[in-house]
Amino acid sequence: MQPIYHSLEALFNDLPLKDGLNISFHHHLRNGDATQNLILSYLRKQQLNDLNLYPSAIFPVHTELLTLLKEGRVKNITTNYINGPVAEFLASNPLPGQLKMQTHGGRARAIIKGETTIDIAFIAAPIVDAQGNAAGYDGPSACGSLGYAIEDSQYAKKTVLITDHRVEKLPQYEIKSKDVDAILCVDSLGNREGIVSGTTAITKDPVGLKIANNAARLIDELKLVKPGMNFQSGAGGISLKVTDHLREMLRARNVKAGFFSGGITQSHVEMLNEGLVERLYDVQCFDLAAIQSLKTNPSHIAISASDYANPDNQNRVIKNLDLVILGATEIDLNFNVNVTTDSYNTIIGGSGGHSDTATDSFVSLIVTPLFKARTPIIKKRVNTITTRGKNIDILVTERGIAINPLRLDLLDRLKESHLPIYPIEALLEKAYAYTGIPQEYDLRDQPLGVVEDRDGQIIDTLYTKKRR
Amino acid sequence: MNNIVVGSLESSDCLMTLSPHESRKITIESIVYDAYYEAIHQAITTLLDEHNLHQVHVLCQDKGALEYTIKARLKTAILRYKEVRS
Amino acid sequence: MSRSFLFIPGDVPRMIQQLEIFSADSVILDFEDSVATHQKDEARNLVESFLTQHHFTTPAIYVRINATDSDEFIADMQTLKNLPIKGIVLPKASLAAIETVTKHLTLPIIALLETPSGFLSLPDIAQHPSVEGLLLGAEDLAKSLDLERTVSGEEILYFRSQLVLTAKAYHKYAIDTPFTNTTSDIGLLEDIKRSRQLGFDAKAAIHPNHISAINQHFSPSEAAIHEARRIMTIAEKQQSVRFSLDGRMIDKPIIDRAKKTLDLAKRYRLL
Incomplete structure (x- = not known):
C-alpha cells in the first residue's frame, strides 16, 4: 500500500528533491489542469533549478511553468504540444538546454526505451481506489481516458497520483496500484470547463463545409468506405464534419466500420451506439459524452499511448488505420506538414499524434483552407517540419485537391475522377492569385530546440523568433 | 478636420485611417507584415500617387486583407478625404 | 441558366473573396439591404476592386443595386458601367424602374418583385426585353401586405404561383425567394421542395450553406436523367x-424535354 499524503510538505519530505530533477505530467485535464501549477509552485518555493520537464502537453493554464521559465529554473522541456503564454515566452527566450517536440507515440517509445528517464511522474488521477489503482472516467474532475500517462506510471522512478476523489474499489482502471508509489489528496484537480474542452464543435463555416464535402467525395471515390474500415480524425471542426459525412455514408450503405481511434468525441460515441462502428480505441476523451461512454460501454476501450502509437509496439492500434483526417498550419511542395509553428515562427501546437497516424495509416488526408486571411497554407518549404512529406498522401482544400505523387496507387484509383485534382504546385498558384507572392523572409533567430519524429530521428530545428 | 476611417478590423479586412500630415507618411500594422509589407506599402503608395495625395498620414491596420481590399478601402478613404477637404 | 442565386453582402471581403467556392450557379453581390447607408461607397469600391482583379466564368456574377429612386442609384450605375458582370438585380421592380436602368446600362435585369404595385404590373415587367428573370422578394412584400410570414409559406403561395405563371408565359426565369431561417435544415428542405413543386426554375439563398440542397433539388433527378x-x-x-x-x-414534346434534361445534366456535371 502506498502512503497517502494530504499536504505537499509531507509528500516532498519523502521524495528526493534536488536540482536537475526529471519530472513528468500528462495533459488529460487540458486547460482545466491545476495539478501542474500546484507541483511546480512548490518546487519553485524550494528554489530548485535545472529542472527537466516532460509534460505530454502544455496549455495556457500552465502559468507556474511560465514563472519557472522566467526565473531560469527550467533546463529542458520535452513535450508533444505547446499552446499559449509558454509558447510565446519561448519564442524569444531559449532554454539553457533545449526544447524537444515529440509525438504521442514517440514519447511513449522514448520512455519505454529509456531515452527519457523520469524521476517523478505526477499523475492527476480523477478517481483512485483503496488499492491505489486509478482511472479518469469518473469523479468531479473526470477527464476520460488516462492513456498518455500510463507509460509514465510504469517507467518513472517514482509515480505520484494526485486525486480529489477516492473510492473503495474500481471495476476497471488504467493506472495499476503496483506502479504507484504515493498518493496526494487535494481539494480539486482543476476547473471542469477547462477539462472538457470546447474545441470539438463541428464546423458551420461555409469554407470548412466545402473542404469537408470535397474530402468526403474523395474518400468515397477512393473506395475507402467499406466494412471493417479503421478511421481516425482530429478534433478540429473540419475533421469532425468529415466524420459526419462518413457517418452518413456508413448509414446509407449499411456498412459497419472496424474501429475509430485517437481523441474521442460525441460523434464517435453516437456512431458506436448506432452500430456504425465496432470499437472505439480511446487515448483522450474530448467531451462529456465520450467520458460517459468510456465508463459504461465495453466496446469503448481506453488504451495507452504505447498501444496507440508507439512505433516499436507491433500491436499498436494505428498500424491498422485505413484513413486518418488531419489538419495543417502549413504544407509544402514536398507535402511536409507543419502543425508546430505558424508561418511567422511562433509555436502554436505540436505533433500530438499527427506524425504517428499519418505514418501508419494507409491514407493520410490533410484538410485545410488554401489560404487563411492573406496567408497561403501551401509553402515552398514549411517553417517547421512536424510530419515528413513521404507520410502525407492527400491535401484537400476548398479550391482543389492534391495527391502526393509518391502515391501512384491513389492517383490510379482517381484516374476517372471529376473532382478538382491538381498538382500541389497548381494549388499554390491558385492561392497566389488571391494572396500575391509573399516576400522572402527569415524569422529564425537562436536555436531553441528540435522536432523529434516518432522513431527518434531529429527531423527539424526550432528557433526563437527574430524581432523586427 | 476629423480623421477619415474606412474598413474594419474583421479577419481579411483592414482599417484605413487618413489624417492630414505635413508630408506623406505610411504606417502599416499587419498580421502578415513579414510576408506582405512590401506589397501593402506598394499598393498604398501607387494609389496615393494616382490621386496626387502627398500631405497625408495613412494608417493601415491590416487583418490579412487581400490586395483588392487594401486598394478598395484606401480608395474609399481617399475619395472621402478629398470630399471633406474640398 | 442557374439553379441557385447566392446573395453576398457587398461590403464583407471575407465572403466576397470566397464567392467561387460555394457551388452557387450565380452570385448576387449586394449593394442594397445588406449594406449600411454610410457604407455604400465602401461596398461599391470593394466590389469594383474585386471584379477588376478577379475574373470568373462560374459562378455568374450579378449585382443587386440600390433602388432607382434612392440617392445611391447614380453612383451604382457609374460603378457597374465598366464591370464584367452578367446582369443586375433590380429591387422594388416596376416598369418605370426598369426603363430608368436601361438608360444607363444594357445589362440583363433580374426583376425583384417585392411590392404590391410591382405584382400588379407583373406581365409588363416580364415582357420587357431587358428582363431575363423574375425573383420573388417575399420578406418585403409580406411587410407591405401585412402578411404574417410562416415557415410553410401559405401566405405567399398566391404570389409564388403568379410569378411562375407570368415568367413561364413570357419565357423568363422564375426564381424563388430565399429561405431566411439559417438554423432550420428541415424547414429549408421543405421550402426548396415547395419551390420546385410550384414550378420555379431556381431559388435564391442568403446563406452559402443552403446552396448544395438547392442545387440538388433543382437538378434533374437520376431517374429523370436515366429515362x-x-x-x-x-x-x-x-x-x-x-x-x-x-x-x-413518346412524341416530340417528350423528346424535347428529354433533350433539355440531358443538357441540364451535362451543364451541372451530373453525367
Whole structure:
C-alpha cells in the first residue's frame, strides 16, 4: 500500500528533491489542469533549478511553468504540444538546454526505451481506489481516458497520483496500484470547463463545409468506405464534419466500420451506439459524452499511448488505420506538414499524434483552407517540419485537391475522377492569385530546440523568433 | 478636420485611417507584415500617387486583407478625404 | 441558366473573396439591404476592386443595386458601367424602374418583385426585353401586405404561383425567394421542395450553406436523367419523333424535354 499524503510538505519530505530533477505530467485535464501549477509552485518555493520537464502537453493554464521559465529554473522541456503564454515566452527566450517536440507515440517509445528517464511522474488521477489503482472516467474532475500517462506510471522512478476523489474499489482502471508509489489528496484537480474542452464543435463555416464535402467525395471515390474500415480524425471542426459525412455514408450503405481511434468525441460515441462502428480505441476523451461512454460501454476501450502509437509496439492500434483526417498550419511542395509553428515562427501546437497516424495509416488526408486571411497554407518549404512529406498522401482544400505523387496507387484509383485534382504546385498558384507572392523572409533567430519524429530521428530545428 | 476611417478590423479586412500630415507618411500594422509589407506599402503608395495625395498620414491596420481590399478601402478613404477637404 | 442565386453582402471581403467556392450557379453581390447607408461607397469600391482583379466564368456574377429612386442609384450605375458582370438585380421592380436602368446600362435585369404595385404590373415587367428573370422578394412584400410570414409559406403561395405563371408565359426565369431561417435544415428542405413543386426554375439563398440542397433539388433527378437517356437513344437510333417505350407513347414534346434534361445534366456535371 502506498502512503497517502494530504499536504505537499509531507509528500516532498519523502521524495528526493534536488536540482536537475526529471519530472513528468500528462495533459488529460487540458486547460482545466491545476495539478501542474500546484507541483511546480512548490518546487519553485524550494528554489530548485535545472529542472527537466516532460509534460505530454502544455496549455495556457500552465502559468507556474511560465514563472519557472522566467526565473531560469527550467533546463529542458520535452513535450508533444505547446499552446499559449509558454509558447510565446519561448519564442524569444531559449532554454539553457533545449526544447524537444515529440509525438504521442514517440514519447511513449522514448520512455519505454529509456531515452527519457523520469524521476517523478505526477499523475492527476480523477478517481483512485483503496488499492491505489486509478482511472479518469469518473469523479468531479473526470477527464476520460488516462492513456498518455500510463507509460509514465510504469517507467518513472517514482509515480505520484494526485486525486480529489477516492473510492473503495474500481471495476476497471488504467493506472495499476503496483506502479504507484504515493498518493496526494487535494481539494480539486482543476476547473471542469477547462477539462472538457470546447474545441470539438463541428464546423458551420461555409469554407470548412466545402473542404469537408470535397474530402468526403474523395474518400468515397477512393473506395475507402467499406466494412471493417479503421478511421481516425482530429478534433478540429473540419475533421469532425468529415466524420459526419462518413457517418452518413456508413448509414446509407449499411456498412459497419472496424474501429475509430485517437481523441474521442460525441460523434464517435453516437456512431458506436448506432452500430456504425465496432470499437472505439480511446487515448483522450474530448467531451462529456465520450467520458460517459468510456465508463459504461465495453466496446469503448481506453488504451495507452504505447498501444496507440508507439512505433516499436507491433500491436499498436494505428498500424491498422485505413484513413486518418488531419489538419495543417502549413504544407509544402514536398507535402511536409507543419502543425508546430505558424508561418511567422511562433509555436502554436505540436505533433500530438499527427506524425504517428499519418505514418501508419494507409491514407493520410490533410484538410485545410488554401489560404487563411492573406496567408497561403501551401509553402515552398514549411517553417517547421512536424510530419515528413513521404507520410502525407492527400491535401484537400476548398479550391482543389492534391495527391502526393509518391502515391501512384491513389492517383490510379482517381484516374476517372471529376473532382478538382491538381498538382500541389497548381494549388499554390491558385492561392497566389488571391494572396500575391509573399516576400522572402527569415524569422529564425537562436536555436531553441528540435522536432523529434516518432522513431527518434531529429527531423527539424526550432528557433526563437527574430524581432523586427 | 476629423480623421477619415474606412474598413474594419474583421479577419481579411483592414482599417484605413487618413489624417492630414505635413508630408506623406505610411504606417502599416499587419498580421502578415513579414510576408506582405512590401506589397501593402506598394499598393498604398501607387494609389496615393494616382490621386496626387502627398500631405497625408495613412494608417493601415491590416487583418490579412487581400490586395483588392487594401486598394478598395484606401480608395474609399481617399475619395472621402478629398470630399471633406474640398 | 442557374439553379441557385447566392446573395453576398457587398461590403464583407471575407465572403466576397470566397464567392467561387460555394457551388452557387450565380452570385448576387449586394449593394442594397445588406449594406449600411454610410457604407455604400465602401461596398461599391470593394466590389469594383474585386471584379477588376478577379475574373470568373462560374459562378455568374450579378449585382443587386440600390433602388432607382434612392440617392445611391447614380453612383451604382457609374460603378457597374465598366464591370464584367452578367446582369443586375433590380429591387422594388416596376416598369418605370426598369426603363430608368436601361438608360444607363444594357445589362440583363433580374426583376425583384417585392411590392404590391410591382405584382400588379407583373406581365409588363416580364415582357420587357431587358428582363431575363423574375425573383420573388417575399420578406418585403409580406411587410407591405401585412402578411404574417410562416415557415410553410401559405401566405405567399398566391404570389409564388403568379410569378411562375407570368415568367413561364413570357419565357423568363422564375426564381424563388430565399429561405431566411439559417438554423432550420428541415424547414429549408421543405421550402426548396415547395419551390420546385410550384414550378420555379431556381431559388435564391442568403446563406452559402443552403446552396448544395438547392442545387440538388433543382437538378434533374437520376431517374429523370436515366429515362431521358433511354428516350434520346431510341429517338436517335430510329430517327423518329414518335415511338413507344414501356407501353407509353413518346412524341416530340417528350423528346424535347428529354433533350433539355440531358443538357441540364451535362451543364451541372451530373453525367
